[in-house]
Amino acid sequence: MTGDQRERPEVLLATTGRLGRITLNRPRALNALNHAMVRAVDAALRGWADDPAVTTVLISGAGDRGLCAGGDIRAIHRDASTSDGTATAAFWRDEYRLNARIARFPKPYVALMDGIVMGGGVGVSAHGDLRVVTERSRVAMPETGIGFVPDVGGTWLLARAPGELGTHLALTGAEMTAGDALLCGFADHHVPAAALPALAADLAERPAAEAVARHASPAPPAPLAAARDWIDACYAADTVEEILARLTAAGIPATEAAARTLLGRSPTALKVTLAAVRRARRLATLEEALEQEYRTSRACLTSHDLVEGIRAQVVDKDRAPRWRPATLAEVTDAEVARHLPGDDPDDLGLTAPERRPDKRS
Template identity: 70%
Template structure:
């Protein structure tokens, strides 16, 4: 069985489940099993993962958890954005409920008391980053493509993405967030989104050994030097351009830099939702000051709920996923048209609807 194969039926799950849960030796296995949908997360999947962690947290027979995705294309392409699109169009609240449980799960993964090993093989985007990059052991392969692509659909990086990107070296996180760039293994390691590189061909043997031996003893046998990334050589212009105080100034610096990569980055930024860009920029700067993952997730929940009522989220998903014309009509259409008040609305406290995680997020999902 490869790491990407659907899991066979077992005592604790069925291959028909969207999340297959079972144990192998001392290892708890979680396999996202929606390969035709690139393992996109649904609310039911989030709850099933949370239930598995609850069952294993105090079970002495389970010494570590391994998370993989079915199929050969990736761990997880994110949340089910078609469902979010339909919910936003109808003025519903189902997405807010999904995010509440998803963000609680993200925080819980970060605090899980046993080794939580996530195999970030293939495509890992959005919600896929949330269930992997907060884990204690994060593995990438030569096939990994890791991204927080939210600005391209009129949304803002969530699932703790602004926490992770705000802590990347220099301004690399700002670059990835605003351009929605996907990175390979070497750059994921550089940005702090992953810990180890393991060739994909070794993943089946890795899983077999993890079922029998401690994670700390197994990993050194499989970890290899990662292929060289692209971002290290671009740090100078990235740090200089993205250190600007506004998105408009960032674009100006990129366009005036002179290098082709900087100009490409400027074009990538300008293709995204102007409102999402400005809110993302503000969210990243605030995340640097907030400190803990829990505080950042609480902020992201406010931002996501505000985005659910915005025109750009519906339009962005329409253009990229529903109609696939790749020609979104953003409102407002330019960065200059997005006011400070427009941005501030996304950070308005939600009152009794706030997500409150405290300092320890191991409690059951609600």
């Protein structure tokens, strides 16, 4: 690798016509977010919010594999396993505040959710105003597979998906197609991948909604729509144990596959995730969900499963995590409650007087 390649900025910023462009630029890492990238995106949005020359903001990912595969979990693993997790907590704090800024940004914020969009990639896209998926989109919140819990406002989005679709997606980490993302409220429009360059060019000259409408087309059918009956029936249960029992008893290939997936996930992460999504249904704002997620994420930093999950899936890649506790029965209510404390202050500083109405409400 040459020096020029090593020094290439990880976030590219540009203005073209009336458009402010943000490009996540770590294609070899699937544009995974690190702290410096979060700060760069946040600074750009703060500057463009008051710039009359910029009327629309567009975010996309470099390369042809996706917008963003999530946070840099290798860095999180290093910090959590060799230090006290302070750096990761600081990263999450700024990341979640960025997610809130995107949701309240005063100008149209357009996200090209092409290819892989997972975890932190959802956070920088699915809280925007015009969220565009393509036939290549693969959208997911796969955190339970690494002993973690959906964050970046994911619990807010999952809690508002139709029926129990959000519960299914949260616990299994299943990928959504373009149609699924539209059905579940993670996206607004489908545009063929081949039309994205033309869409970006139009955004520089036209109002955002008009530009997107010029290129939008019907999405392929949503596979999750056909699965609503068994998903709603099985995931309406009050506990992960009962959800597993219902999936097993249903006795069809799809439910058996879902049950096998859950049995491979962190038992603690499953129970905390179910509690977090159910609590998020009762919250009034995205900011409240982000505050809850920040407390949950910091609790995960002190747990065994987050470090072990990243080790197994990303570092050693043996795909054989040794969860502790190893079974759902061993995960106590007290341990779940430790991840969801109820009386913490507003650690993110997203206080009620600063909140504006949700632009999609």
